[in-house]
Amino acid sequence: MNRRDFVITPAAALAGNLFAAESDTPWQRRIRRLGQTNMTEHDPVALDVEQWADYWASLKVDATMVSVTGILAFYQTKVPFHRKGKHLGSRDFFGDCCAAAKKRGIRVIARMSPDLNWEDAVQAHPDWFQRNAQGEPVRHGEDARLFRTCMFSTYMTDYVTAIMREVNSMYDIDGLFTNAWPPLGSMPVCHCDQCRRLPASGTPSYWEKFNERTVYLWKLYDSIAKEKRRANFYFANLGGGIRSTADLVQLGELCEWFQSDNQGRGGDDTPIWTCALQGRVCNAVQKGKMANNVTGAWSTGSPRWRNVYKSEAEERMWFNETLASGMVPYHHIIGGEYGMGADRRWLEPARKYFEWTAKHDAHFTTKRSIANIGVVMGQRTHLFYKPPRGAQIAQYMDGLYYALLEGRFLFDFVHEDKLATEELSKYSALLLPNTALLSDRQCAQLAAYVNAGGSLLATFETSLYNERNEKRSEFGLADVFGIRKAGDPIGTTGNAYLARIERSHPVLSGFSNTRWIPGAENRLPVAPVDNPVLSVVPGFVAYPPELSYPVEPKTDEPAVVVRERGGSRLIYFPGDVERTMWKSGHTDLARLLRNSIGWVAGGNQPVTVQGEGVIETFAWETQAGFAVHVLNYTNPAMHRGWIRDFYAIGPQQVAMRMPKGRKVKRVELLMAEADAPFRTEGDTVRFTIPRVLDYEVAALYAD
Numbered sequence: 191m192n193r194r195d196f197v198i199t200p201a202a203a204l205a206g207n208l209f210a211a212e213s214d215t216p217w218q219r220r221i222r223r224l225g226q227t228n229m230t231e232h233d234p235v236a237l238d239v240e241q242w243a244d245y246w247a248s249l250k251v252d253a254t255m256v257s258v259t260g261i262l263a264f265y266q267t268k269v270p271f272h273r274k275g276k277h278l279g280s281r282d283f284f285g286d287c288c289a290a291a292k293k294r295g296i297r298v299i300a301r302m303s304p305d306l307n308w309e310d311a312v313q314a315h316p317d318w319f320q321r322n323a324q325g326e327p328v329r330h331g332e333d334a335r336l337f338r339t340c341m342f343s344t345y346m347t348d349y350v351t352a353i354m355r356e357v358n359s360m361y362d363i364d365g366l367f368t369n370a371w372p373p374l375g376s377m378p379v380c381h382c383d384q385c386r387r388l389p390a391s392g393t394p395s396y397w398e399k400f401n402e403r404t405v406y407l408w409k410l411y412d413s414i415a416k417e418k419r420r421a422n423f424y425f426a427n428l429g430g431g432i433r434s435t436a437d438l439v440q441l442g443e444l445c446e447w448f449q450s451d452n453q454g455r456g457g458d459d460t461p462i463w464t465c466a467l468q469g470r471v472c473n474a475v476q477k478g479k480m481a482n483n484v485t486g487a488w489s490t491g492s493p494r495w496r497n498v499y500k501s502e503a504e505e506r507m508w509f510n511e512t513l514a515s516g517m518v519p520y521h522h523i524i525g526g527e528y529g530m531g532a533d534r535r536w537l538e539p540a541r542k543y544f545e546w547t548a549k550h551d552a553h554f555t556t557k558r559s560i561a562n563i564g565v566v567m568g569q570r571t572h573l574f575y576k577p578p579r580g581a582q583i584a585q586y587m588d589g590l591y592y593a594l595l596e597g598r599f600l601f602d603f604v605h606e607d608k609l610a611t612e613e614l615s616k617y618s619a620l621l622l623p624n625t626a627l628l629s630d631r632q633c634a635q636l637a638a639y640v641n642a643g644g645s646l647l648a649t650f651e652t653s654l655y656n657e658r659n660e661k662r663s664e665f666g667l668a669d670v671f672g673i674r675k676a677g678d679p680i681g682t683t684g685n686a687y688l689a690r691i692e693r694s695h696p697v698l699s700g701f702s703n704t705r706w707i708p709g710a711e712n713r714l715p716v717a718p719v720d721n722p723v724l725s726v727v728p729g730f731v732a733y734p735p736e737l738s739y740p741v742e743p744k745t746d747e748p749a750v751v752v753r754e755r756g757g758s759r760l761i762y763f764p765g766d767v768e769r770t771m772w773k774s775g776h777t778d779l780a781r782l783l784r785n786s787i788g789w790v791a792g793g794n795q796p797v798t799v800q801g802e803g804v805i806e807t808f809a810w811e812t813q814a815g816f817a818v819h820v821l822n823y824t825n826p827a828m829h830r831g832w833i834r835d836f837y838a839i840g841p842q843q844v845a846m847r848m849p850k851g852r853k854v855k856r857v858e859l860l861m862a863e864a865d866a867p868f869r870t871e872g873d874t875v876r877f878t879i880p881r882v883l884d885y886e887v888a889a890l891y892a893d
């Protein structure tokens with residue numbers, strides 16, 4: 191933004207200080223709020239542009255997306271096959287919206303969709319489109335008039351770039367964005383001439399080509415964005431949690447704006463913390479660059495209602511998690527029927543919420559996460575590994591995540607490609623929930639981490655495959671854990687196996703009056719170890735009860751391998767204990783996992799929050815000092831959407847160890863809008879949060 195732009199947009203000063211502040215920080219890193227009315231073909235005659243712009247200004251958003259598209263043009267395009275919407279007429283709808291937003295000091299991102307086009311384009315450019323195995327162009331699943339384009343074709347380099355340059359030439363935009371590319375969730379399956387020369391889709395070899403093409407196009411689009419203005423850039427949707435299709439580390443380094451398209455749950459069994467998990471993924475690969483989460487105010491899930499508001503409480507919790515996990519909130523509504531939407535229930539709650547956040551921007555501007563446990567997120571494991579016997583890949587992380595919440599541990603995600611010693615120095619322990627795929631280099635990095643005093647916990651098939659999903663004959667981490675593979679995975683018929691208690695150990699704390707606890711549903715036999723803590727009692731039938739007893743009550747097969755080496759604590763579970771806990775809900779397994787995490791982490795947590803309820807906590811160093819976030823998930827809808835109401839939890843006792851040289855001056859509870867009395871004992875600050883309804887942020891002002 192130059193001086194002249196500032197003079198012609200005086201309203202800018204009211205809208206978040208993005209324009210007024212003289213700073214070396216790129217503008218996108220100062221974004222605190224975002225919003226979008228996703229425009230429909232009908233909007234050029236249905237949407238009231240002034241009302242639309244006033245609404246977004248009232249939410250104090252720093253930027254908004256306005257549709258250019260690629261499927262349907264919202265302006266008077268000259269690019270061939272960029273079909274104008276049937277309600278556009280001679281109007282410059284994009285231009286009107288762009289000007290209205292700019293007048294209010296809101297940045298404009300030009301939104302495109304390169305994924306679909308119409309039959310006339312198929313006739314003229316058959317090579318632009320995906321083909322099925324029979325060689326026919328692939329129609330869209332919902333609207334059969336549309337066809338799927340191929341990302342390896344010149345559609346992406348000729349057609350998409352022509353629109354980008356045309357929009358650059360016509361409008362005062364601040365960036366370019368593509369929706370629906372790169373694909374989220376799965377890799378394309380295409381049998382066109384270009385794609386037939388590629389390795390089979392879904393394989394590690396295809397993934398390399400997919401990532402090469404993605405990075406190439408990303409850089410190309412970014413260079414076009416910069417043709418307009420040096421501060422402009424290109425970005426795209428990158429949601430999908432851990433199971434992201436594109437290489438998150440490559441794109442995390444490339445992208446200036448990590449847009450998480452993780453709009454909500456609903457209609458299926460998805461835990462409430464899915465948005466916070468997404469924030470952890472962003473932090474693992476982006477380290478402080480701008481990340482946001484798009485919250486769909488519309489009814490996500492199945493079936494969908496794109497134009498109807500979802501549960502207000504559910505939307506609110508998604509905003510809470512966005513902020514708590516260090517992302518920027520983004521309010522997303524679809525279509526402007528009747529001026530500003532036929533269902534206007536979604537307007538006011540977001541406005542109130544965003545007004546509240548705007549009072550506290552300095553506390554939501556994070557510098558670094560305070561956590562001493564790292565959870566390895568195996569992106570390749572999530573893309574390529576096939577769990578045995580119908581197990582679902584998400585269940586391993588779901589189970590571990592739940593155990594971390596129940597134990598109230600502070601943790602970060604660590605990507606498998608970021609295991610260099612300097613990346614790991616802040617963590618006293620790393621947890622590997624069935625991280626099956628690890629390269630030789632990654633195994634060596636984990637060994638070096640242990641040699642430097644780090645602790646590890648791993649389960650089941652961790653390190654049994656290399657990064658190309660090729661099975662090893664022995665664990666890549668065999669020497670680190672002192673384990674030897676002694677067979678192939680064993681599942682369950684009837685009863686799962688039991689774990690017989692052989693001796694006392696902190697991981698068994700709280701178990702009394704029993705000789706055994708449940709084992710996992712699946713296990714990988716490992717060779718006997720000295721002085722085992724738990725041994726395997728093999729599975730037997732559940733029915734008939736006459737035969738439901740252990741024929742072999744004692745074996746020397748370990749059900750856990752526990753070691754101490756120097757300052758390192760090491761735990762390997764041969765069973766898929768975290769997944770079995772998630773699936774069965776068994777509280778013994780939950781306790782075993784909590785105890786085990788606590789033991790490897792060493793009991794020296796930087797922040798503790800004690801009290802009743804199921805909560806997720808985040809602690810950050812912020813622009814203003816520090817912040818401890820408490821999300822209250824104590825709710826009957828914790829595992830299945832949507833939240834209907836909130837249930838308050840009582841006092842939460844917080845203790846936080848302060849870094850050397852930092853002194854707390856004041857503790858403010860941002861949701862309660864009250865100060866909390868605090869006391870300092872040595873390097874530890876203590877205070878109480880009296881009550882948490884859905885969310886509380888304790889903001890610590892510090893010198």
Ligand SMILES: [Zn+2]
Binds near residue numbers: 319320
């Ligand atoms: Zn293709």
